[in-house]
Amino acid sequence: QKEVEQDPGPLSVPEGAIVSLNCTYSNSAFQYFMWYRQYSRKGPELLMYTYSSGNKEDGRFTAQVDKSSKYISLFIRDSQPSDSATYLCAMASGTYKYIFGTGTRLKVLA
Amino acid sequence: DAGVTQSPTHLIKTRGQQVTLRCSPKSGHDTVSWYQQALGQGPQFIFQYYEEEERQRGNFPDRFSGHQFPNYSSELNVNALLLGDSALYLCASSFRGPRSGANVLTFGAGSRLTVL
Numbered sequence: 001q002k003e004v005e006q007d008p009g010p011l012s013v014p015e016g017a018i019v020s021l022n023c024t025y026s027n028s029a030f031q032y033f034m035w036y037r038q039y040s041r042k043g044p045e046l047l048m049y050t051y052s053s054g055n056k057e058d059g060r061f062t063a064q065v066d067k068s069s070k071y072i073s074l075f076i077r078d079s080q081p082s083d084s085a086t087y088l089c090a091m092a093s094g095t096y097k098y099i100f101g102t103g104t105r106l107k108v109l110a
Numbered sequence: 111d112a113g114v115t116q117s118p119t120h121l122i123k124t125r126g127q128q129v130t131l132r133c134s135p136k137s138g139h140d141t142v143s144w145y146q147q148a149l150g151q152g153p154q155f156i157f158q159y160y161e162e163e164e165r166q167r168g169n170f171p172d173r174f175s176g177h178q179f180p181n182y183s184s185e186l187n188v189n190a191l192l193l194g195d196s197a198l199y200l201c202a203s204s205f206r207g208p209r210s211g212a213n214v215l216t217f218g219a220g221s222r223l224t225v226l
Contacts, residue, residue, distance in 0.1 A: 006152070036217075041219075041222075043220050046214060049214055088152050096158055097158065097168060098153075098215060101152050
């Protein structure tokens, strides 16, 4: 079993839709949870960073962490074609390394 | 403010050759991590350098080695290249300093290696 599981998609939604992206994990030591966006042939770009459980909102993006269920989510409101990218969840237990999911490819249709 | 810069952006090698990839961290960052991202996969941790020392290593063979210089820049070396080493190699920098906790990683655009 992988430490972090993420549906690879692809996920296609119409412009303006609410998008829900999810990851599950098995390592209860994870305390830091991140979401990165990666455009084709580019490096990952940090969207959200959360410590422990709870919600965090930044503009159209909301990150949720449920440590009891080992489940994290990223919601994108009013999705735009420019949101079309691969979304990677990442987790860490300390300072050294992140464990990434495989990424979910999202396409927002105009 | 320059972010993380990597060179070269693309390169092609043949099996058995050696490659060196370079990374300059974001200004103010003191820690460099290297990740390998195969096509359609998430990045996999190779190792991290802080204070010119390898601090932790992922599940990669000794063919993968690195170095950090006094100006915090870093190199990734891969010897005896295999076809399976074809991937996007990502450098990420962060500020570690004296505190604990996961540091926010800033990634470069990567070096795309093709091994023929």
